[in-house]
Amino acid sequence: xAKKLSQEECFAKLNEAIEVHKGSQGALMPILHExxxxxxxxxxxxxxxxxxxxxxPLAEIYGVVTFYSxxxxxxxxxxxxxxxxxxxxxxxxxxxxLDRISxxxxxxxxxxxxxxxxxxxxxRCIGACGLxxxxxxxxxxxxxxxxxxxxxxLAKYINA
Amino acid sequence: xxxxxxxxxxxxxxxxxxVLEAAREAGxxxxxxxxxxxxxxxxxxxxxxxxxEGARSLQASCVLPVRDGMVIKTNTKRVRExxxxxxxxxxxxxxxxxxxxxxxxxxxxxxxxxDLGVTGLKYQGAKRVKKYDDFSHSIVRDTxxxxxxxxxxxxxxxxxxxxxxxxQNRGFNTTVGPAFDRPMTETDCLFCGQCINVCPVGALMEKxxxxxxxxxxxxxxxxxxxxxxxxxxxxxxxxxxxxxGTRATGKMAAALxxxxxxxVFDTNWAADLTIMEEGTELLGRIQNGGVLPMITSCSPGxxxxxxxxxxxxxxxxxxxxxxxxxxxxxxxxxxxEKKGLDPKKMFxxxxxxxxxxxxxxxxxxxxxxxxxxxxxxxxxxxLARMIKQAGINYNKLPDxxxxxIMGEYSGAGVIFGATGGVxxxxxxxxxxxxxxxxxxxxxxAAVRGVEYIKEATVTIGDLDVKVAVVHGTENAGRLLxxxxxxxxxxxxxxxxxxxxxxxxxxxxxxxPQKVRDVIDLRxxxxxxxxxxxxxxxxxxxxxxxxxxxxxxxxxxxxxxxKAHDLLHTHYTSREK
Numbered sequence: 001x002a003k004k005l006s007q008e009e010c011f012a013k014l015n016e017a018i019e020v021h022k023g024s025q026g027a028l029m030p031i032l033h034e035x036x037x038x039x040x041x042x043x044x045x046x047x048x049x050x051x052x053x054x055x056x057p058l059a060e061i062y063g064v065v066t067f068y069s070x071x072x073x074x075x076x077x078x079x080x081x082x083x084x085x086x087x088x089x090x091x092x093x094x095x096x097x098l099d100r101i102s103x104x105x106x107x108x109x110x111x112x113x114x115x116x117x118x119x120x121x122x123x124r125c126i127g128a129c130g131l132x133x134x135x136x137x138x139x140x141x142x143x144x145x146x147x148x149x150x151x152x153x154l155a156k157y158i159n160a
Numbered sequence: 161x162x163x164x165x166x167x168x169x170x171x172x173x174x175x176x177x178x179v180l181e182a183a184r185e186a187g188x189x190x191x192x193x194x195x196x197x198x199x200x201x202x203x204x205x206x207x208x209x210x211x212x213e214g215a216r217s218l219q220a221s222c223v224l225p226v227r228d229g230m231v232i233k234t235n236t237k238r239v240r241e242x243x244x245x246x247x248x249x250x251x252x253x254x255x256x257x258x259x260x261x262x263x264x265x266x267x268x269x270x271x272x273x274x275d276l277g278v279t280g281l282k283y284q285g286a287k288r289v290k291k292y293d294d295f296s297h298s299i300v301r302d303t304x305x306x307x308x309x310x311x312x313x314x315x316x317x318x319x320x321x322x323x324x325x326x327x328q329n330r331g332f333n334t335t336v337g338p339a340f341d342r343p344m345t346e347t348d349c350l351f352c353g354q355c356i357n358v359c360p361v362g363a364l365m366e367k368x369x370x371x372x373x374x375x376x377x378x379x380x381x382x383x384x385x386x387x388x389x390x391x392x393x394x395x396x397x398x399x400x401x402x403x404x405g406t407r408a409t410g411k412m413a414a415a416l417x418x419x420x421x422x423x424v425f426d427t428n429w430a431a432d433l434t435i436m437e438e439g440t441e442l443l444g445r446i447q448n449g450g451v452l453p454m455i456t457s458c459s460p461g462x463x464x465x466x467x468x469x470x471x472x473x474x475x476x477x478x479x480x481x482x483x484x485x486x487x488x489x490x491x492x493x494x495x496x497e498k499k500g501l502d503p504k505k506m507f508x509x510x511x512x513x514x515x516x517x518x519x520x521x522x523x524x525x526x527x528x529x530x531x532x533x534x535x536x537x538x539x540x541x542x543l544a545r546m547i548k549q550a551g552i553n554y555n556k557l558p559d560x561x562x563x564x565i566m567g568e569y570s571g572a573g574v575i576f577g578a579t580g581g582v583x584x585x586x587x588x589x590x591x592x593x594x595x596x597x598x599x600x601x602x603x604x605a606a607v608r609g610v611e612y613i614k615e616a617t618v619t620i621g622d623l624d625v626k627v628a629v630v631h632g633t634e635n636a637g638r639l640l641x642x643x644x645x646x647x648x649x650x651x652x653x654x655x656x657x658x659x660x661x662x663x664x665x666x667x668x669x670x671x672p673q674k675v676r677d678v679i680d681l682r683x684x685x686x687x688x689x690x691x692x693x694x695x696x697x698x699x700x701x702x703x704x705x706x707x708x709x710x711x712x713x714x715x716x717x718x719x720x721x722k723a724h725d726l727l728h729t730h731y732t733s734r735e736k
Contacts, residue, residue, distance in 0.1 A: 044340055048736075057323025058347075058736070059313075062339035066328045073340075 010038045014046065018053045027054060028064060032071055040075035069123065077112045077119035079157050082136045086125025093147070094133040098122055100150045101135075118157070162228040167235055179221035179232055180208055184677075188234050191243065191272045192673060193250075193360050194309035195222040199318055205309055206246045207272060210234045218242055244276045252283035253332075254361075255290070255304035261362040268360035268672050269307060289335050295343040297522045298351035298367055298515040303335040306363035311673075312336065312355035319659055321634035322465070324349045336363075348468040348736045350633065352461035352657050353515030353539075353666015358673070366515045366667060369536045370546055376507040376536070377420040384507045385423040385495075386416050387487050387566075390431060391513035391577030391662035392540045393692070394685040398669040399544035400554040405684035407692055410559025415547050416511075417560060426562045427510065428569030430487035431576040431585070433710070434458065435701035437727055438480045438582075439589045440718035442652055446623070451475045453628075453643065453650040456582050458482045460520035461657030461666075463731060465633040470640050471733035476653075479728040481533070483576065484510040484517065485526050487566065488533030489726040494714045495566060503531055510537045513577070513665035516657065525729050539667025568706040571692070571699030578686035579631035579661035580607035580614060583654040587618055587627070588700045594620045602699060608690070610660055610682045613639055615650075626650045632659035660686065 005013070017034040021027035031050055035042045042065045051058045065071040083089075083098040098120075102109060105118055112119040128134045131143025135153075142153055161172050164182050171186040178201075183190050193205035203220035210221045213231035218239065221232075233239065251273060258264045290304035310327070313336060317323035324338050324347040338347045356364045376384045396408040416424045442454050457463060457478040466473055481489070488510070492503040510517060514537075520526065521534040538546070547554055561567070572585035584604045591599050606616035607629045614629040628650045630639045636655045642648040658665050660682025671681060693699060701707065715723045 047339065052736075057317060057326065058339040059324055059326030059328075059337075060317075063326040063328050067330045 005038065011049065013038055014049060015053075018050065022054065028056060028061065032061075032065065036071050041072045043073055069121075074112065075116075078117050079119070079137050079160075081118060081120045082123040082126070083121070084124075084126050084128070084132070084134045084136075085122045086129065086132075088125070088129035088132040089134055092132040094135075096147050097133055097135065097145055097150065100147045101154065104151055104154055162226050162230075164226050164228075164230045164232060166232045173226055175226065177226045179210060179212075179219070179224040179226055179230070182226050183210070183221060183232065183234055189674070190221055190234055191275065192222055193268060193272065193307060194311060196311050196314070196358060196673060197677060199358075200309070200311045200314045202310055205250075205307065207243050209239060209243055209246070211236055211239055240276070244278060245282075247273050247276055247278055248282055250307055251278065251281060252285055253288050254307065255287060255302075261305065262365045262368075263362035263670075266670060266672075267362065271672065286332070289333055291335060291337060291341060293337070293343050294367060296345045296349070296351060296367060297518040299344055299349070299353060299356065300365050300367050301337060301344065302363055302365075303337065304363075305361050306336055307361055308334060308336065309360060310336070311358040311360070312364055315354045315358050319632050319634055320350060320352060320354055320461075320465075320657075321469075321637045322348060322350055325355060348464070348734070350461035350464045350657060351516040351519045351666075352633070354658060356515065356666050357664075357668065357670055359670075360673065366539050366542065367518060368542060369518065369538050370542050370549075372536050373509050373538055373546070376509070381505055382507045383422050383501050383505055384420075384509060385425055385491055385566075386421040386509045386511060387425045387427045387430070387484060388412060388416070388511045389427045389484065389513055389577065389662060390574050390581075390689060391665060391668070391685065392511050392543070394577060394663050394688040395513065395540055395668045396544060398671070399541065400547075404671070404675075404679055404681065405688050407688045409692065410561070411554060411557040412543075413562055414557040414560040415543075415552055415554060418552050418557075419546060419550055421509070423563045423566075424560075425487070425491075425566040426569050426573075427484050427487055427512075428573035428576070429562075429566050429704070429706060430483035430490070431573035431582075432570050432701035432704040432707045433486050433490070433727070434480055434483045434576075435572060435582075435585050435589050436707060436711070436718045437486075437723060438478050439586050439593065439701075441478055441480065442586065443590060443593065444719065446625075446651060453653045454478055455653045455655055457729075457731075458576070458582055459655060459657040459662075460514070460516040462633060462636060462655045463520070464516065464734075465636065465657060466655075467731055467734045468736055469637065472644070473640055474731045474733060477731055479724075479730065481526070481727055481729045482517075482520065484512065484537075485520070485533045485729070486727045488521075488526075488535075489528045490710065490714075491566065492528065492531050492533070493726060494710060497714075498565065507535045508533065510534050511540065511543045512537050513540050513662045513668045514658075515539060515666040517667075528726055540665075541667060541669055544669070565706050565709070568704055569696075570701050570704050571694070571696040572701045573704070574692045574696070575689050577662040577689050578608075579610065579656050579682070580604075580629045580654065581661065581689065582656075583607045583627055583629050583652070585701060586652070586654075587620075587625070589702045590625070591618070591620045592700060592702065594623060607654075608686075610680065625652065627652045627654070629654045631656045631661050633657050635659075663689065 134143045166186040169186045173182045203223040208221045209218040211233040293301040393409040397406040455476045488508040496503040518537040575581035612635045618625045663685035664682045
């Protein structure tokens with residue numbers, strides 16, 4: 001979807017979103033969501049456009065982007081793997097699960113693989129405590145996991 | 161008015177007051193770290209907590225409005241211990257290398273810890289993220305000292321309309337800095353240093369040039385001349401325990417001589433020179449249909465603000481270099497020639513109330529025949545440090561004067577350091593030139609004071625000269641917008657980048673917030689300059705004998721070809 005648009009088209013769509021929200025209170029958040037959706041991230045050149053259009057200092061926009069985990073500075077991989085580190089998941093062993101994924105993919109936490117396939121992050125509570133420990137891969141949710149199940153789950157995506 | 165009981169003392173205060181303000185009125189000193197009236201009222205640091213009768217938890221007094229009948233306690237065991245714990249927690253992750261910190265002895269966190277009796281630390285743990293940026297000529301940033309009070313963020317954004325500093329990341333990894341952690345040199349920072357002035361700790365400081373100056377003095381082959389900006393004398397005394405607003409002129413000159421400078425000169429002299437050049441430029445623009453309004457160019461913070469944010473006004477900027485740059489250019493030509501000095505072996509030092517002057521002095525265009533106009537700029541604070549390092553007993557210094565032939569100055573030159581001062585100085589000269597008289601009524605009250613914009617129409621002969629004065633770049637931006645859309649129309653505008661002008665510049669002594677809350681530094685320090693103006697016999701720039709001689713012997717007349725080569729400059733539109 002979004003990734004098929006050219007940079008120019010993305011910026012045109014971003015400007016449309018800016019026009020829609022400009023002037024209303026709290027315009028920054030919906031525009032940043034749109035930017036994240038369009039570009040897969042909110043990098044410097046995108047932040048500069050928003051800063052200029054809304055007359056909000058770049059530092060403030062950067063602050064918002066780095067505060068909320070929904071926004072990223074670089075595009076995520078094709079598959080975003082989130083390992084929940086909320087209290088319930090943590091006590092149920094999400095730490096070793098995170099380590100195992102990191103080992104299996106040879107990918108440090110909070111980084112994206114060189115082929116752009118995977119991004120691995122640790123997340124705060126995602127609200128699925130009943131399934132603890134839980135991980136998400138894009139929109140798929142895997143709950144009540146054991147470390148041993150990890151390789152077979154990853155295999156589906158590695159070969160996808 | 162409402163009645164509030166604070167520690168059994170009843171005070172009557174306006175409804176608009178906060179509990180903090182009411183407590184101060186009642187004589188109780190509540191500590192604060194993040195509070196700054198109107199600029200940073202965020203209740204973030206939690207050291208101003210008080211007990212409010214009827215409330216379950218302690219409340220941050222800086223953001224708590226008073227209510228009639230409120231009963232407050234600021235001095236209970238619960239308050240004391242909670243605040244002490246808060247400070248201990250701040251200290252736990254703070255880079256506590258106090259003896260190596262430029263703010264030691266003048267740090268608001270250190271003072272509060274001392275006042276609260278913090279002697280040992282219950283908590284040990286991870287330290288704050290350290291990001292260190294000393295790439296610029298003016299400002300150094302060290303996040304390991306930062307306590308996240310947010311004062312710099314909001315001064316930069318609200319007072320200066322720049323906003324290059326912001327909070328980034330979250331939780332324990334939060335830091336304050338420019339977007340993408342870029343060095344300040346890659347931002348539209350003005351280098352005005354207002355952030356340094358409000359920083360309660362050592363997270364922001366000037367880039368020190370002390371060593372370069374000491375080295376130059378030490379070198380027998382280097383001829384080192386020093387000049388002092390008008391505003392320095394209005395504040396230097398504060399560093400040695402003198403009351404705010406004490407004039408330090410005589411002791412300052414004496415101290416500089418004892419530091420070993422070959423000549424002790426005064427930027428006020430160059431301020432008079434600036435008026436000759438700038439006044440002539442203004443008259444020329446008015447008489448020949450040049451670009452108006454003409455806008456002053458003495459303040460390098462303002463210049464950067466204009467270049468980045470309002471480049472359409474660049475043609476309006478006076479082409480005059482700022483006074484200390486003019487001084488440097490003349491020192492290495494006229495003075496060198498007269499004294500038989502090799503300009504290549506001269507080293508010009510400027511003592512400035514300003515951090516942006518360091519960056520200005522490094523601008524590529526600020527040179528004459530391959531020689532820098534000014535070789536080093538130190539702030540008022542750095543001069544105080546040099547005096548201390550050299551073991552000079554400031555209090556015992558006699559009052560001394562400045563050296564000839566770049567040391568004489570008029571009252572007009574002195575008031576350059578306060579908002580409205582450049583305007584008043586210019587009018588004094590322009591009025592005389594236009595009327596051909598020696599006008600006696602020379603105090604222009606309409607352009608004095610700290611109102612955000614001051615306007616006046618000065619009738620000189622048959623010409624009505626419309627002028628405006630603003631200070632603080634946020635105000636400047638607002639005024640420019642009004643000029644741009646035709647709401648306002650002037651001949652001449654004075655802009656000083658810092659609120660109150662140079663007396664409140666980013667290189668001036670740092671007063672703790674609790675002093676700044678009760679004493680308006682802009683007013684108290686400006687008073688010292690207006691006093692000096694009054695006691696001087698010569699109060700108009702064009703009456704300065706040394707300046708007259710400079711034109712006779714060297715420059716010809718104001719705005720001459722030679723004057724243009726040495727004393728004028730140009731500006732660049734810059735992209736944010």
